[in-house]
Amino acid sequence: MMNKINCTLLFVFLVLISVCLAENKQTHKINTSILSSSKINNNNSNNKNDESNKIKLGGSSAAASSSQGGDVNQIPQTIKISLTNNPNEMMISWFTIDKIGDAIVQFSVSKSDLVHYSTNTNNGVITVNGKSTAFSTWKGYSNSVVLTGLSPKTTYYYQCGGSTSDILSQINHFTTSNFPTTTNGSGKNVKSSNNNNNNSDQYTVTPFTVAVYADMGYGGGYNNTVKVLEDNLSKYSLILHIGDIAYADYDKVEQGNQTIWTDFLQSLESITSKVPYMTTPGNHDVFYSFTAYQNTFNMPGSSNMPWYSYDYNGVHFLSYSTESDLAPFTQQYQWIKNDLETYRKKNPSGWVIAYAHRPYYCSTQMDWCRKQTLRALIESTIGELFQNYNVDIYLAGHTHAYERTVPVYQQSPIGSYDYPGGTVHFTIGTPGNQEGLDHNWILPAPSWSASRYGELGYGQLNVVNNTHILWQFLTDQQVVFDEQWIVKGEWHIIINKFKNYCRKGVLKKPRIAIPTKFIKATEEFSYCENNLNDTSKKTQCFCNTFDMDDFILNIFGCPRLNDTRGEQEEANIQLILKTIDDIGEISAIIIVINGSTSRLSVNLGNFLVKIKENLLGSALLSICFILTNRQRMFSIDLNLIKDSTWRRLQDDWDDCMDVIKNLNLY
Numbered sequence: 001m002m003n004k005i006n007c008t009l010l011f012v013f014l015v016l017i018s019v020c021l022a023e024n025k026q027t028h029k030i031n032t033s034i035l036s037s038s039k040i041n042n043n044n045s046n047n048k049n050d051e052s053n054k055i056k057l058g059g060s061s062a063a064a065s066s067s068q069g070g071d072v073n074q075i076p077q078t079i080k081i082s083l084t085n086n087p088n089e090m091m092i093s094w095f096t097i098d099k100i101g102d103a104i105v106q107f108s109v110s111k112s113d114l115v116h117y118s119t120n121t122n123n124g125v126i127t128v129n130g131k132s133t134a135f136s137t138w139k140g141y142s143n144s145v146v147l148t149g150l151s152p153k154t155t156y157y158y159q160c161g162g163s164t165s166d167i168l169s170q171i172n173h174f175t176t177s178n179f180p181t182t183t184n185g186s187g188k189n190v191k192s193s194n195n196n197n198n199n200s201d202q203y204t205v206t207p208f209t210v211a212v213y214a215d216m217g218y219g220g221g222y223n224n225t226v227k228v229l230e231d232n233l234s235k236y237s238l239i240l241h242i243g244d245i246a247y248a249d250y251d252k253v254e255q256g257n258q259t260i261w262t263d264f265l266q267s268l269e270s271i272t273s274k275v276p277y278m279t280t281p282g283n284h285d286v287f288y289s290f291t292a293y294q295n296t297f298n299m300p301g302s303s304n305m306p307w308y309s310y311d312y313n314g315v316h317f318l319s320y321s322t323e324s325d326l327a328p329f330t331q332q333y334q335w336i337k338n339d340l341e342t343y344r345k346k347n348p349s350g351w352v353i354a355y356a357h358r359p360y361y362c363s364t365q366m367d368w369c370r371k372q373t374l375r376a377l378i379e380s381t382i383g384e385l386f387q388n389y390n391v392d393i394y395l396a397g398h399t400h401a402y403e404r405t406v407p408v409y410q411q412s413p414i415g416s417y418d419y420p421g422g423t424v425h426f427t428i429g430t431p432g433n434q435e436g437l438d439h440n441w442i443l444p445a446p447s448w449s450a451s452r453y454g455e456l457g458y459g460q461l462n463v464v465n466n467t468h469i470l471w472q473f474l475t476d477q478q479v480v481f482d483e484q485w486i487v488k489g490e491w492h493i494i495i496n497k498f499k500n501y502c503r504k505g506v507l508k509k510p511r512i513a514i515p516t517k518f519i520k521a522t523e524e525f526s527y528c529e530n531n532l533n534d535t536s537k538k539t540q541c542f543c544n545t546f547d548m549d550d551f552i553l554n555i556f557g558c559p560r561l562n563d564t565r566g567e568q569e570e571a572n573i574q575l576i577l578k579t580i581d582d583i584g585e586i587s588a589i590i591i592v593i594n595g596s597t598s599r600l601s602v603n604l605g606n607f608l609v610k611i612k613e614n615l616l617g618s619a620l621l622s623i624c625f626i627l628t629n630r631q632r633m634f635s636i637d638l639n640l641i642k643d644s645t646w647r648r649l650q651d652d653w654d655d656c657m658d659v660i661k662n663l664n665l666y
Helices: 002-041 111-115 223-229 258-268 285-297 330-347 367-371 373-388 493-503 523-530 568-582 597-613 631-635 645-661
Strands: 077-082 088-098 104-110 125-129 131-134 141-147 157-163 170-177 208-213 238-241 275-278 309-313 315-319 352-355 392-398 402-405 424-428 448-452 458-463 468-475 480-487 511-518 551-558 588-594 622-628
Touching: 002 157, 002 367, 077 170, 077 258, 077 275, 077 285, 088 111, 088 157, 088 285, 104 111, 104 141, 111 157, 125 141, 141 157, 223 458, 258 285, 275 285, 275 597, 315 330, 392 458, 402 468, 402 480, 424 458
Parallel strands: 208 238, 238 275, 315 352, 352 392, 392 424, 511 551, 511 588, 588 622
Antiparallel strands: 077 088, 088 141, 104 125, 104 157, 131 141, 157 170, 208 458, 309 315, 402 424, 402 448, 458 468, 468 480
């Protein structure tokens, strides 16, 4: 009897075990299905798609969300947004493993429009087709769509996918810059609900903040930098990654490692999908002749010409490639020169910020900083263009350290941060990568090096207004390690070009006098204004003596200083001689003439000789003429200067210097 009971109990126990195992097996199937669905849905767990989120892409049947089906190889990966040459556009780009037909982006000013979008009601959602191109050397497809006709200072929400794909990305968003709008509204895809009718001057600065770094890849604490950027993403309008992206060329120098490249970019998607991510190629990005780089980031340039420029909130940005030929007369050199010249004609006094991978002012023990001839070539070619066209700031990386210079030109400090006479350089190769940081420095520090550290972190560029920028270097713990205010300098104007002639030894002694009939002289003279008397009622007046760092400046007014012909000539000479005598010993005089080289060429030499004859025993060594007019030199509003006359200002200066040197007066 007991045995029967035991057998019965054993049978019941086995049945229960079988039931439990079956239920557990079924539960495992369900969980596996959920996991698979979630994996297909997106690599971002916050993405939620429901029946109301179904869309019809490019004529395909109503596409289910990825949680309800779809090919995992069609999931949009490494989503990035970037600027184009036009401020009312935004480029959206991403990678897929498999073909998706035409690239598609749906966007709206309302997030709920996308969430509740259906094919039956438009709901303010705009669909834009783009292109999907197979990588020529790697697997997969590069997809890109350009959104056009956007409104200024407006937030847009978007999703990307393909015309033959059933999968959309999660909803991302971006905010456009401030820019003047067209009056007819032509080409607009979406009308902003914010009513931002902005017709302000395109060169007026709207404050914004930029995150800046180079040389970021797996390892070396880069994830700390990424975390800080994610936590503070809302305050950045732009992010600049200045070359050496992912370090995907270590095991495959010529081909690049696609897995490392894609995985690294995927780790940045939370950043790159929301803030314009502007890049430039570094020495670790040149595999396949820039093709992989350009197909990935879709910058305004091309793989054959990886350089570009754009305007953002009143600031002109210029990106060039230090991995391409920079010698004079090359395509890139001529492009840089033309771009700067064109911009300066339109906006002589605006901020210009340039960036490229390699610095030409750096002081680590890296070979590039110590003895590279290519670095010297960049300094002698691009550096001269930057000086001539008043490039305010240059951002670079390559050496894995942080360094800030004073305003510098030809290896010498020139001016100060308050009155810069040259470009300020920043090296920010410090966000983290497998090679680590550079801690070894050239000793002693060069005279132009103001601050340098081997610390993990990135730069923060705060553009405050048309005259001031605040630069900060932040550690990976969000600590401000270094900061500097920079005042807008305009050394391309005549008085600052004169400083360069002083430095080159053309004019040898530093006490300079400038007679001028102009009362409200702006630019470098603006701080003299309160001390300058009304020259229209007196034969002469004096401005106080000012220390201009490179020379001592005296400004005095000559109301009758108009030209050097006829009755006026003798009067002008006497005014100049009397003023020189009153000032005392000077070494050079700059005479501002209202005219042109052709107008005064006949009498210029004669006028100079007469002055020289009357200065026997004087210490005057050099006499310079600036042949110009009020608009070219001292316009209250420099934007009023005509395009055709601005360039002639510098030509006049150079012509006069040549005439003076040929007269052998010193």
